[in-house]
C-alpha cells in the first residue's frame with residue numbers, strides 16, 4: 001500500500017544535497033518509491049497526506065544509547081564521574097529487573113519516536129526484553145549485550161551476547177541487528193577483547209565499544225598497557241569486524257594509522273561529553289583522515305534527553321567552540337552525521353531519501369513560531385527545531401507516530417508504569 005506525502009520541503013540528504021520545495025515522497029513497506037517535485041509522480045496511491053507546512057527528512061539515527069537507563073534519568077547528575085557511576089548508577093542498576101528494563105526501553109522508544117529517531121544502537125543487559133519492545137514499537141535497533149570481564153572472566157555474558165545474536169538476527173522483519181558490545185578497554189582486559197573480536201569475526205557480528213571517552217581512561221590505559229584505547233582495540237583484532245566506536249573524544253593523531261580502512265566509524269555524543277566534562281571530538285582530524293562520523297545521545301542517565309535535534313545543535317556548537325570560528329562546521333554536516341553518518345557507521349542503507357532506500361522518514365512542523373521565517377530550511381532544522389516539532393515518524397513504511405500520536409503501543413501507560421517502577425528503585 002503506497003503512501004504519498006506532499007510537503008513544503010523535502011530534504012533528501014542525497015549526494016547532490018537536493019532539497020525539493022515543495023516536494024513529494026512516495027513509499028510503501030518495501031522502501032521509497034519516489035522523491036522529487038510534485039509533478040514528477042502521477043501514479044495513483046492508496047493514501048495521500050498534504051502537509052504544506054511540513055518538512056520531510058530522513059528519520060534520525062541515534063548511534064549510541066543505553067536506552068533502558070531512562071529509569072535513572074536525573075540520578076545524582078552533578079557528581080564526579082566515578083562517584084556517580086560506582087555509588088549511584090551501579091547500585092540502582094543492580095536492582096533493576098528485566099521488567100524494569102522492558103519499561104525503561106519503552107519509555108526511551110516513546111521519547112525517540114516523538115523526536116524523530118527511527119533507529120538506534122544500544123548496549124545494555126536483559127537485551128531480549130529490549131528487543132521485544134523494539135519489535136512491538138516498530139523501531140529499528142542495533143542491539144548488543146554489554147560485555148565486561150571484571151570480577152569474573154565474562155564468558156557467560158559473551159555466550160549470552162552470542163545467543164542473543166543467533167535468536168534475533170532474522171526476527172522483526174530485519175529491523176533488529178544484533179552486535180557484540182565489549183564495554184570498554186578499562187572493563188575488558190586485552191585477552192577478553194581478543195576473544196570477543198574472534199567471536200565477532202566467526203559469527204559475522206559488528207562490534208559496539210566505548211573508546212577514548214575520558215582523560216582518566218587515557219591515563220589508565222597508558223599506565224597499564226602503554227597504549228591508547230584505539231591501539232589496544234586494534235591490537236586485539238577488534239577492527240577486523242565492523243566497529244562502532246562510541247565517543248572517541250581523545251583520539252590522537254598517532255591513532256590515525258590504526259583507523260585506516262576501518263569499516264564502521266566513530267559516533268560522537270556531544271551532550272554527554274559536555275555534561276560529563278570530557279571534551280570535544282577532534283572532528284576535522286578524523287574527517288580529514290577519512291573516518292566516518294555518526295551522532296548519538298549516549299544513555300539517558302548521562303544525557304538526560306534522547307532528542308537528536310539537541311545533539312545536532314550541540315555537535316555544531318562544540319565544533320565551532322573547538323575551532324574558535326563559526327565557519328568551522330556547517331549545520332548540514334550535523335544533519336549528515338545524524339542521518340547518513342550513523343547509517344554508514346552501522347552499514348545501514350538508510351539516512352537518505354532516494355529511490356529504493358528504506359522508508360524511514362519524519363515530518364517536522366515548519367509553521368511554529370521558532371521555525372519562522374525560513375531563510376534556510378537546514379539551518380532551521382539544526383539550530384531552531386526541537387524534537388517536539390516532529391509530527392509524523394515512519395519506520396519501514398509504517399506510521400509509528402501520526403499527528404503526534406504513537407500508534408504502536410500505549411505511551412501513557414508506559415509513562416505511568418515507569419514512574420511507579422522508578423519510585424521502587426528510588427526507595428531501594
Ligand SMILES: [Zn+2]
Pocket residue numbers: 064065066210246298299
Ligand atoms: Zn555509552
